Amino acid sequence: MFTQEEIASFNELETSLYNYIAGNMDKVAYMRIRELADATHVSTTTILRFCRKVGCEGFSEFKVRLKMQLEKEKTTIPQNVQHTVAEFFERTLKGDVDEKIRHAAALIARADNVIFIGIGSSGILAEYGARYFSSLGKFSMYIKDPYFPIHSNLRDNSVTIALSVSGENESTVRHLNQRKQEGSTIISITNHKHSTIARISDVNISYYITEEWFENANITTQIPVMYALEAMAREIYALNG
Template sequence: MFSNEEIASLNDLEFSLYNYVTKNSEKVIYMRIRELADNTHVSTSSILRFCRKLNCEGFSEFKVMLKLHLNRLENTTLKSTKHYLSEFMERTMKGNFESYIEETAELVGKSNKVVFIGTGSSGILAEFGARYFSGLGKFSSFIKDPYYPINSTEMKDTTVIILSVSGETDNTIKLAKLFKDRGSRIVSITNSKNCTIANMSDINIAYYVTEVQLNETNITTQIPVIYIIEETAHVIRKNSQQN
C-alpha cells in the first residue's frame, strides 16, 4: 500500500503515524480523524498532511484506500502446489520446451566456465544450480550479489545461466549486459519470453506459470526452474558420457 518513495518522504511525526496505522489497520478504517489524533497524540492537521503525502485528498479517502488494501489481502487465495505443477507439466508437453533444454545442455557442455546468476529467491536457486551442475560433473559457480564485480576480460568461453521470474530485475539486467559485452553466451530461465532478459539471451527457456503476489512479494512457484536445472544437468552428463 505504501511505496518506498512515500515512506521515505515521511518526517518523524508522520512515521509514528505510519507505524500506528500499519499495526492497527483494522481499527483505523473505522476511526474518525479526532480518534486517530487522540490515539497517536498528533494533531488532525498532521494527519491530513500525512494523508496528502500518500496521495489522498483527506482522511476519508485514506480510509477507503486502506480498506481496499485490507480487502485485497483477505481475498488473496493460494492454490495448491499441485495446481502449479500440473499447469507447468501441461505446457511442457507443447512446443519446443525439451529442445531448448537440449540446446542449453549442448552449449554448456562445450563451455569452459558456467556461471549462474539470480537475486532474491532466484539467487538461492542460482546457488542450487551451480551445486547441482558441479555435482554431476560440470563445475559451475554462482552470483547472487547484484553488485558483484565483473572485471575479467576472459569470458568468451563462458555460459551464463540467468534465473529471473519477471526477467525485468534491473540489477540482473546489468549483470547480463556486463557478461554479454565480454563475449559470454547467455541462457535465461524466465516465466515469459516477453521480457528484457529473454530478449538479451542466446537461449531462453520460458515456463509460463501463473504469477502469484502476496503482500507485494512475488511467490510464484519455482518448481519449473528446479526441473529445468536438474534436467539440463542430466542431459549434459549424458552427452559427456556419449562423447
C-alpha cells in the same frame, strides 16, 4: 505500501501517524479523517499532508489504497502440489520448452565458463544448478553479488544463467546487464517470456505457472525450474560425452 524514501521524508508528527497506521491498517481503512486525527493526536492538515507525501490526492484515495493493500495481503490457501505439477505439464511441456532447453544446453556445452545468478529462492536454485551442472562435468559457479569482481579470463566465452520467477528483480536485472555488457551469452528461466529478464536474454525458458503468495511470501512452485536445470545438465552431459 510505504517506500523507504517516503518514510525517510516524514517529520516527527508524520512518523507518529505512520506508526499508528502501520499497526492499525484494518481500522484506519474504515475511519473518517477526524477519527484518525483524534486517535493519533494530530491535525487533519497533518493527515492530508501525509497522504500527499505517499502519492494520494486526499484521505479518501489513501483509504482506497489501504483497502487494496489489505486485500492483497489476505492469507490464501496454498494449492495442492499435484495441481501445480499438473498445471506445469499441461501449460509448459506441451509447448516448445524442451526445444529451448536443448538450444540452451548446446550453448552451455560450448562455453568455457558458466555462471548462475539469482536472488532469494531463485538464488537457492541457482546455487543448486551450479552444483548439479558441476556434478555432471560442466563446472559452474553461483554468484549472488552483482559487484563481485570477475577476472577477464572468466568473461571470455561465458554463459550466464539467470533464475527469476517474476523476471523483474532489480538486483538480478542489474547483474544481468553487467554480464551482458561483458559479452556473456544470457540464458534465463522465468515464469513469463514478456518480463525484463526474459526480453534481454539470448534464450528464455518460461514455464507459465500461476504465482502464489502466502503472507507476503512468494511460494510459487519451483518444480519447473528444477526440471529445466536438470534437463539442461543431462543434455549437456550427453553432448559432451
